Amino acid sequence: MSEKIKKATRHTNQNEGLIFEKSSPGKRAFELPPLDVPAVDPAKTLGDAYRRGGVDGFPEVSEIEVIRHFTRLSTWNFAIDLGMYPLGSCTMKYNPRVNEFVARLDGIATEHPYQPQDLSQGCLKVLQLLEKCLLEITGMDAITLQPAAGAQGELTGLLLIRAHHEKNGNPRKKVLIPDSAHGTNPATAVIAGYDVENIKSNADGQVDLEHLREQVTEDVAALMLTNPSTLGIFEQQVPQIAEILHAKGALLYMDGANMNALTGVTRPGDLGVDVMHLNLHKTFSTPHGGGGPGAGPVAMKKVLEPYLPTTRVCWEFWRAGAGAGVHFGVRAGGAAGDGRRGGERKLHPQGA
Numbered sequence: 001m002s003e004k005i006k007k008a009t010r011h012t013n014q015n016e017g018l019i020f021e022k023s024s025p026g027k028r029a030f031e032l033p034p035l036d037v038p039a040v041d042p043a044k045t046l047g048d049a050y051r052r053g054g055v056d057g058f059p060e061v062s063e064i065e066v067i068r069h070f071t072r073l074s075t076w077n078f079a080i081d082l083g084m085y086p087l088g089s090c091t092m093k094y095n096p097r098v099n100e101f102v103a104r105l106d107g108i109a110t111e112h113p114y115q116p117q118d119l120s121q122g123c124l125k126v127l128q129l130l131e132k133c134l135l136e137i138t139g140m141d142a143i144t145l146q147p148a149a150g151a152q153g154e155l156t157g158l159l160l161i162r163a164h165h166e167k168n169g170n171p172r173k174k175v176l177i178p179d180s181a182h183g184t185n186p187a188t189a190v191i192a193g194y195d196v197e198n199i200k201s202n203a204d205g206q207v208d209l210e211h212l213r214e215q216v217t218e219d220v221a222a223l224m225l226t227n228p229s230t231l232g233i234f235e236q237q238v239p240q241i242a243e244i245l246h247a248k249g250a251l252l253y254m255d256g257a258n259m260n261a262l263t264g265v266t267r268p269g270d271l272g273v274d275v276m277h278l279n280l281h282k283t284f285s286t287p288h289g290g291g292g293p294g295a296g297p298v299a300m301k302k303v304l305e306p307y308l309p310t311t312r313v314c315w316e317f318w319r320a321g322a323g324a325g326v327h328f329g330v331r332a333g334g335a336a337g338d339g340r341r342g343g344e345r346k347l348h349p350q351g352a
């Protein structure tokens, strides 16, 4: 018996057509109430130039068609209650429901990117605090929150490295990538204009230091190290790797998308890493919003700070008469500077 009872589908039908396909002339989804003011001629009141006879290409549909169409579409939204977000090395991810609640709080969900700074003080304060916390966690000197995903952070990081080498007269040619790296690393290096050279792992899944020594020349711009690696192994020789690279003027990039394993235990900045990204949507469980946006901040040592993307979050302490406080803002330009605005004010860079 049970074999005969089969569901036609596991979910509301997702073969919803376009609303334009339901359109036919004369159908309408609304009925206006009778006029309770004297009728006027719009051509006379507004001027004929501002009057439109109709809207071209607009679907003509009934009320029930509008409601059903958009309600059906709304059931397609993916949510953490329906399944996991399969992005990246997924074992590292945890997206608690409570974070979605926080993201929806008034003052966060309703903010607009073009809102004046004076009306965005809460958000700017959160961003500045986040920068400060991430700098402490990573042991780095400067950070940008702008990259919207891990891979975008990688590209930002490699472009910082390229800018640094260019400033020194030569962008260099190669990026070294251990065979245990995440797949986005070589792709990023190529997009940043570098040739990729593979570095072998030894029997313990660690970078083969001898092989590395042979490969590092003054043509090498950087090495990109995923740590813990895609094999799930913590690379224990980071200081030695950094030393080998630095001796030839190359830099060490760390793919910090798997930072869960290191957070609170050790800091890449203390180990010799020059620049890294974090995947906040993995390690720090920020909500994915329908599988959507990530956050790939890039943290770096002072040597790369001059090349940071603008605009940066800044804060200033002010004192005027008996009052005092902190004002947050954003500022174009890479380096710190003064910004006086009434009373005693001094702009501080991120992390300060």
Ligand SMILES: Cc1ncc(COP(=O)(O)O)c(C=O)c1O
Binding pocket: 087, 088, 089, 149, 150, 151, 152, 182, 184, 226, 255, 257, 258, 279, 282, 294, 295, 296
């Ligand atoms: C180790 C590692 N690096 C880089 C990335 C790329 O991050 P994204 O998917 O946010 O671009 C991922 C993805 O999760 C990853 O696991």
